[in-house]
Amino acid sequence: MRRIVSVLMENEAGALSRLIGLFAQRGYNIETLTVAPTEDETLSRLTLTTLASDEQIEQITKQVNKLVEVVKLVDLSEGDHIERELMLIKVLAGGAHRAEVKRISDVFRGQIVDVTQNSYTIQLTGTTEKIDAFLKALPIDSVLEVVRSGVSGLSRGEKVLSG
Amino acid sequence: MEKLSGGDMLIRALQDEGVEYVFGYPGGAVLHIYDALFNQQKIQHILVRHEQAATHMADGYSRATGLPGVVLVTSGPGATNAITGIATAYMDSIPMVIISGQVQSHLIGTDSFQETDMIGISRPVVKHSFLVKEARDIPKTIKKAFYIATTGRPGPVVVDIPKDKTNPHDLYDYEYPAKISLRSYNPAITGHSGQIQKATKLLLSAERPMIYAGGGVILGNATEELRKLTKILGFPITNTLMSLGSFPGTDDQFLGMLGMHGTFEANNAMHHCDVLLAIGARFDDRITNTPSMFCPKAKIIHIDVDPASISKTIRADVPIVGEVGLILKEMLEIVEGQISRKSDEKPILDSWWEQIASWRSQDCLKINRGSEEEELIKPQDGVKAVFLVTDGQAYVTSDVGQHQMFAALYYPFDEPRRWINSGGLGTMGFGLPAAMGAQIAFPESTVVCITGEGSIQMNIQELSTCAQYGLPLKIINLNNRSLGMVKQWQDMQYEGRHSHSYMDSLPDFVSLAESYGHLGYKIEKRSDLEPVLKEVFSKKDRLVFVDIMVDPKEHVYPMLVSPNGSLRDMWLAKGVRT
Ligand SMILES: Cc1ncc(C[n+]2csc(CCOP(=O)(O)OP(=O)(O)O)c2C)c(N)n1
Ligand SMILES: [Mg+2]
Numbered sequence: 001m002r003r004i005v006s007v008l009m010e011n012e013a014g015a016l017s018r019l020i021g022l023f024a025q026r027g028y029n030i031e032t033l034t035v036a037p038t039e040d041e042t043l044s045r046l047t048l049t050t051l052a053s054d055e056q057i058e059q060i061t062k063q064v065n066k067l068v069e070v071v072k073l074v075d076l077s078e079g080d081h082i083e084r085e086l087m088l089i090k091v092l093a094g095g096a097h098r099a100e101v102k103r104i105s106d107v108f109r110g111q112i113v114d115v116t117q118n119s120y121t122i123q124l125t126g127t128t129e130k131i132d133a134f135l136k137a138l139p140i141d142s143v144l145e146v147v148r149s150g151v152s153g154l155s156r157g158e159k160v161l162s163g
Numbered sequence: 164m165e166k167l168s169g170g171d172m173l174i175r176a177l178q179d180e181g182v183e184y185v186f187g188y189p190g191g192a193v194l195h196i197y198d199a200l201f202n203q204q205k206i207q208h209i210l211v212r213h214e215q216a217a218t219h220m221a222d223g224y225s226r227a228t229g230l231p232g233v234v235l236v237t238s239g240p241g242a243t244n245a246i247t248g249i250a251t252a253y254m255d256s257i258p259m260v261i262i263s264g265q266v267q268s269h270l271i272g273t274d275s276f277q278e279t280d281m282i283g284i285s286r287p288v289v290k291h292s293f294l295v296k297e298a299r300d301i302p303k304t305i306k307k308a309f310y311i312a313t314t315g316r317p318g319p320v321v322v323d324i325p326k327d328k329t330n331p332h333d334l335y336d337y338e339y340p341a342k343i344s345l346r347s348y349n350p351a352i353t354g355h356s357g358q359i360q361k362a363t364k365l366l367l368s369a370e371r372p373m374i375y376a377g378g379g380v381i382l383g384n385a386t387e388e389l390r391k392l393t394k395i396l397g398f399p400i401t402n403t404l405m406s407l408g409s410f411p412g413t414d415d416q417f418l419g420m421l422g423m424h425g426t427f428e429a430n431n432a433m434h435h436c437d438v439l440l441a442i443g444a445r446f447d448d449r450i451t452n453t454p455s456m457f458c459p460k461a462k463i464i465h466i467d468v469d470p471a472s473i474s475k476t477i478r479a480d481v482p483i484v485g486e487v488g489l490i491l492k493e494m495l496e497i498v499e500g501q502i503s504r505k506s507d508e509k510p511i512l513d514s515w516w517e518q519i520a521s522w523r524s525q526d527c528l529k530i531n532r533g534s535e536e537e538e539l540i541k542p543q544d545g546v547k548a549v550f551l552v553t554d555g556q557a558y559v560t561s562d563v564g565q566h567q568m569f570a571a572l573y574y575p576f577d578e579p580r581r582w583i584n585s586g587g588l589g590t591m592g593f594g595l596p597a598a599m600g601a602q603i604a605f606p607e608s609t610v611v612c613i614t615g616e617g618s619i620q621m622n623i624q625e626l627s628t629c630a631q632y633g634l635p636l637k638i639i640n641l642n643n644r645s646l647g648m649v650k651q652w653q654d655m656q657y658e659g660r661h662s663h664s665y666m667d668s669l670p671d672f673v674s675l676a677e678s679y680g681h682l683g684y685k686i687e688k689r690s691d692l693e694p695v696l697k698e699v700f701s702k703k704d705r706l707v708f709v710d711i712m713v714d715p716k717e718h719v720y721p722m723l724v725s726p727n728g729s730l731r732d733m734w735l736a737k738g739v740r741t
Contacts, residue, residue: 010347014282014294025287055474062471068291068311071347163346 002031003057004049004076004083004153007064008161011037011044015069019046022067028052028060032085032128032150043071043163047152049128071163076153083153087124087131090145094118097139108134119144164336169298170199170329172337173262176305178205179339182233184224184603185209186217190237191277192264195329209603209632212624214241216596218248219622222257223600226583227558229384231258231312232600238264239277242323243284247590249319250288254587255405256382258317260308261285265294265325281323290318298328299335306343315350316469317382351468354485354493362464362481363497365438371460371515372398373436375421375450378405378586379443379467381579385488386410389442392495397512399519401429403444404571407582412575413555418519419528422450423723424568427527427733430721432519433458434731441465443487446477447587456729466490527721528572531736538688542566542641542713546573548692549611549639552700557609558601560584562594562618565647568719570613592621595638599625602634609637609700616642616669626679629706637699638708640672643715651718655734676708685710 009015016035023030028050035046052060057075065073076083093101094117105112105122108130114121124134128151135143155161167175173196177185186209189197200208211217214236221232232252236245242263252259265271266278282292291311293304301324308320366372374396380389386409393400393416400410401421410417419426421433433439439461444450451457454476465472465479466487473482483490530543546569549557559574560583561567567584576582583601585593598612612619619640629636649664673683682705686695692711699707724732724740734740 014292017283018286021286059471059475066469066471068345068348 001052001054002049002077003052004047004081004151005061005064006074006076006153006161007046007048007070008038008043008072008163009046009067010069010071011042012069015044015067016046018067018069019064022063026059026063028056032148034150034152040163047150049151072161074155074161076155080156081153082156083127083151084125085128085131085151086149087134088113088121088147089124089135089143090119090121091138092118092142092144093120097142100139101142104134104137108137110134164338166334167337168195168199168329168331168334169301169324170195170331171202172298172301172335173305173324173329174199174203174206175337176302176339177233178203180305180309182206185233185235186211186220186224186600187235188214188217188237188241190239190241190264192238192266192326193235193241193329195326195331196235196262196264196324198331199329208235210628211596212627213622214244215247215592216622216625216628218245218252218259218261219590219593219596220600220603221259222248222252222593223560223583223597224604225252225257225259225600226597227580227601228604229580231260231309234259234261236261236263237277238266238281239279242279242281246285246288247592249285249321251585251588251590251593252319253288253290255378255585256317257319258312259319260305260312261319261321263321263323265323267327268325269327271325281321285321288319289321290316292321292323295322295324295328298330298333301328302337302339303343306340307345310343310345311348315348316379316472351470351484352486352489354466354483354490356493358481358483359490359493360497362440362483363494365462365464365481366396366440366494367498367501369438370511371435371437372396372512373432373439373461374398374400375403375433375439375441375444376400376406376409377403377442377444379487380406380409383443383468383487385443385486385491386579388488388491388495392491392498395495395498398440399432399516401425401433403450403586404584405586406444407571408576408579411577413577418523420571421730424572424719424721425723425730426572427525427721427735428519428522430723430730430733431522434729435518436461439463441479442491443467445472446475448476451477452723452725452728452730452732458730525735527735536714538690540686540689540692540711540713541717542569542643543573543717544689544692545639545641545711545713546570546613548696549613550574552693552696553609553611557581557611558583558598558605560594560598560601560610560612562612562614562621563589563591563648564615564618565643565651565717565719566613566615566618566641568648569641574613591618594618595622595625595636598636598638599629599634602636603632611637611639613639613641615647616640616644616666616672617646623675626676626681626706626708630680633704634706635702635704636706638706640708640710641713642669642672642710643713643717644669645715647715647717648719654718672708672710676706681706681708683708683710685712687712
């Protein structure tokens with residue numbers, strides 16, 4: 001099952017490599033990963049998605065929690081949550097394609113952020129599913145380059161993860 | 164406030180932490196630190212012959228005393244040489260602080276002379292690590308390192324210090340923090356009382372109970388509580404390889420070690436029990452055999468300070484996270500409160516104890532000997548003779564192989580911290596330096612290293628260190644002219660194809676020991692064992708190397724049948740299985 005693990009950890013050099021090392025060492029997979037400092041600059045927030053069974057996610061969360069620099073951790077997928085991913089995508093958009101690409105982008109509420117005669121660069125945010133669907137909807141062979149931010153998320157309601 | 168250099172602050176911090184011994188080896192990146200050591204008397208530095216040995220010495224010192232071991236090595240090769248010992252300590256949760264020199268800050272990342280990424284290379288085998296960025300942070304970092312190494316589930320902590328941070332010309336205000344707290348590190352202390360209640364109820368209702376105590380009982384200094392609880396409950400108990408001595412090895416309730424080379428009675432009692440109390444143990448693969456076939460009828464109570472150890476390989480029915488000593492004490496209070504019930508309860512266990520007695524009558528540790536080999540020494544004979552001559556009171560370290568299992572099975576320990584071996588990583592070369600660490604901690608005690616001709620050669624250079632510091636160890640070399648444990652597996656699983664498992668061109672260990680200034684003895688006849696060992700152990704102030712020629716064909720039994728075996732599936736002798 002796909003899980004979204006959100007981690008609050010000390011914003012220190014080496015903390016990230018420790019966490020990633022743990023995943024590699026214990027054979028857990030990482031599908032996406034994003035990390036940046038929070039409003040409290042001594043902390044950084046990391047979100048990762050992984051595929052894991054109930055037993056596996058239990059071990060993963062326990063092992064990650066054991067890392068000395070990890071302050072708090074939550075498996076967002078356990079409860080109601082909001083998740084978003086950002087994609088920047090460069091698409092062939094010359095001639096016949098141009099209008100179609102624009103239309104599909106509009107349907108998905110994409111924003112065209114750069115334009116040349118033959119291409120559009122589109123910015124799209126949403127769940128991983130939505131982004132995947134957009135990629136599928138585009139004309140075959142029109143995609144030139146893709147960059148995705150990986151998933152970020154928060155739990156719904158007033159619950160917060162804090163140091 | 165006092166002004167000190169980084170190097171002086173480091174040494175002063177170690178003093179303030181109460182460190183008495185540092186095991187180390189100098190080099191360019193730690194020269195400032197060595198100079199600071201030179202100028203003081205409080206800490207004694209033990210100069211080893213190889214950095215791996217320094218880590219094992221600190222480790223042996225820690226296992227024998229319960230105090231953290233301290234290691235000091237230089238950058239590059241000094242640091243990498245220490246890795247095996249750090250990994251050994253990590254696998255067995257031994258508190259240790261390793262200080263490694265690093266190249267100067269401005270050279271980091273430039274492939275400079277003797278540069279290695281120590282934080283990176285040690286990362287998978289440390290509890291935590293620090294790279295010192297500011298010299299003024301040294302006291303605080305040392306405090307944190309000791310705090311993390313010794314609390315919760317203990318483990319090694321690396322402190323990597325670039326050379327410029329110990330420069331004698333840069334002075335800082337020195338203050339050693341009295342306390343430290345880390346928002347991101349709060350090991351569990353007390354157990355959940357509801358869970359403790361539940362566990363106790365389960366224990367008191369058991370008909371075929373079993374206690375499985377692991378190394379965590381010794382690390383958590385909880386042997387008193389374990390003994391009391393086991394006595395009052397009247398349950399059978401087994402110890403892991405890491406836990407031998409936590410419960411008296413000569414007590415009637417003790418069924419011996421369990422697992423891969425556990426006794427027939429311990430493994431069977433595990434397999435058939437209805438309630439299993441696991442304490443400070445981690446259900447590793449050498450214990451469980453096939454996990455899906457492990458203790459099929461048991462409700463499992465698991466006490467451990469490390470939540471990640473619970474339900475990792477075997478699901479616990481009643482998990483309790485916290486310090487084992489505190490939890491056992493709480494259980495003890497509840498059980499004692501119901502003590503009046505005890506006399507009515509005990510008969511329930513009668514048939515269980517009868518069953519255990521019948522397993523015991525198998526006498527699984529009996530030595531099988533051909534009548535024509537009267538004088539042939541079995542490795543077990545060597546261990547038994549050492550037990551006899553030392554009255555069972557020695558500190559015994561071992562290396563890894565058949566001799567290790569024979570030592571564990573044939574030398575019962577009545578006290579904790581007397582049996583010192585590398586259980587988790589299984590590091591050949593551990594025995595001699597670990598014994599040295601124990602001897603340094605207890606100069607008046609008898610310290611024995613039971614080893615094999617393969618393992619001893621992995622750190623034999625330390626005989627020189629022993630001479631320098633006058634360490635009167637007794638080294639018992641169970642010499643089977645082969646990598647016995649490897650050979651045993653080749654006998655059992657590869658139709659006896661002994662691929663590279665024999666030792667040719669062995670040194671004459673007696674003269675080798677003598678050339679280092681020690682005494683050496685060779686024993687070749689069984690009837691010589693006891694008298695010669697008596698003489699050996701009477702030499703209180705000398706290191707004696709005893710080379711015992713043992714039967715090269717002997718196997719260690721019992722041995723679990725694997726793969727696809729449970730704990731009751733064992734080989735009991737060559738070609739004989741349950
Ligand atoms: C550093 C290291 N390398 C290899 C091994 C694998 N190994 C386990 S036991 C063993 C043989 C040990 O031989 P010896 O010390 O003579 O002990 P014996 O089994 O003969 O009693 C080997 C090679 C190990 N445990 N450690
Ligand atoms: Mg051997």
